[in-house]
Amino acid sequence: MEIIRIKIIFHINRPHLTFDILSILKKYDVYIISMEVYSNIIYLKLPYISEDALKIIEKEWKEVYGFDYMEIVDIMAFEEKDIELKGVLNLLNEGVVMLSTKGVVEYFNNEALDALKGLEVGAEISKFIADSDLAEYIGGNGSIRSFNSFKDKKIDLETGTYLLSINDLYSEERIFCGFLLTLKEAVLGYSFDNYITFEDIIGEDENFIKVTEAAKSFAYMDNPILLKGEVGTGKEMFARAIHAESDRASKPFVGINCATIPEELLESDLFGYESGGIEGVKGGSKRGIFDLTNGGTVFLDEIGEMNIHLQTKLLEVIRDKKLKPIGSDREIDLNVKIIAATSKDLERAIEEKKFRQDLYNRLNVFTLEIPSIRQRPRDFDIIIDHFLKVISNRYDRGNLKLSQEAKEKLKLYSWPGNIRELQSVLERAIVLSKSEEIKEEDIIFDSEAKDGVAKCSDLNSAVSAFERNFILKALRKNPSVRAAAKELNVTHTLLLNRIKKYEIEDEEWK
Ligand SMILES: Nc1ncnc2c1ncn2[C@@H]1O[C@H](COP(=O)(O)OP(=O)(O)OP(=O)(O)O)[C@@H](O)[C@H]1O
Structure with missing residues (x-):
């Protein structure tokens, strides 16, 4: 349908002005598709009318008190705003x-x-x-x-x-x-939220406080940060707390473990791609994490595992503050804080030509060395008390205490998995313990828990320990003995016999 848009300007604004204008349209049987009314202007969208007919109508409008002039327009005010809004929203x-x-x-x-x-x-x-x-x-x-x-x-x-x-x-x-x-x-599998602040990081040891203070001051700079520390020392927690402390706190935080993501995926996840940019992927495009996190923080865990090609691209991103998605000539301005972490010796990786010296130089300006559990002995009791309370609350186990022997056992251990391992050892102990007090035998370190054979000196008992542990795992995972038997591919009766033989108590898994 052909249409015509008319703008009418008035030199005064009086009651019933619009009514008078519309009455004339009604007289000539012209219907209105839409209308916009402002104090001194009316826009009318009408079905097409001939020039002669419009002249007759205009003549009558001129008689209306307040009418100034009319003109044919291409677009009505609202439509113009709508187009502008759509334009902006489509950007x-x-x-x-x-x-x-x-x-x-x-x-x-x-x-x-x-x-x-x-x-x-x-x-x-x-x-x-x-x-x-x-x-x-x-x-x-x-x-x-x-x-x-x-x-x-x-x-x-x-x-x-x-x-x-x-x-x-x-x-x-x-x-x-x-x-x-x-x-x-969203890029699959990544969380863009952060709920950790420095308040969540526990530690009063002098060594540790120094690191925390330095981390807080680094939060206010845009430079990259390098976190060094053994596994499970809290590097990701620090990265998150730094983000929360910074003026980027309201923007996204994404943590990526470079060691666990396949190389090709890591590149497209980080940089994104545009039509045809990736071999084997037809068309389409995907925004990368750097782009999606713009304004926020990207945490690159185990940076030492990143391949040299990606290290070069990362160096460019840090240096030029620009990003080119794979297969694209388009450059995106980037304002992302990069926090990298490593549990490996990067200097050695440089000697072995596995890590770029220039990238290391860029990253290693604001460096934090997160101490291991062994390096902060004064925090040991504090950390244990904290997790004992938190985990026993989670399992509704009230005020569980550690026996003196259990405490000694924990103290003597070297904690290669640091706080993460400590957490899992305590969790296991809380689940295993049957009394108000955690006993020495309830303390099973991660390496022992893996197969339960560490303490066995002969093959038979090692096999039994392994079998008991294997069954226990299946029982904990499944809602019933029958379901666990199905998973283990044995009969229900056989599994019941084994449970009896190994004296697996209900409390251990139910
Ligand atoms: N100072 C701390 N206070 C409270 N919890 C901590 C602290 N340090 C670590 N944790 C806890 O220990 C676990 C491991 O922490 P995190 O993942 O930050 O360590 P990480 O050094 O990044 O480990 P990885 O090198 O294996 O990636 C987390 O569950 C975290 O909550």
């Missing part, structure tokens, strides 16, 4: 959907359409995102909404994994008028 890297108070789609941008295939104005959002929190939020009244609002909830859609956030929309007069929903593409 965003995240999907934006505006919903009515009932959860009906009123507007969305291109990114939202990419995420929610078939999305259309007038449809209920629940048809496209089946998420109970979202449904509850939209269905709730104002008070429930304000408590349940959520940010960056990870959801899986057919098109990928996204971080969903929702906010209420209010008019200038603070009248609730709907919801604003945003969808950020």
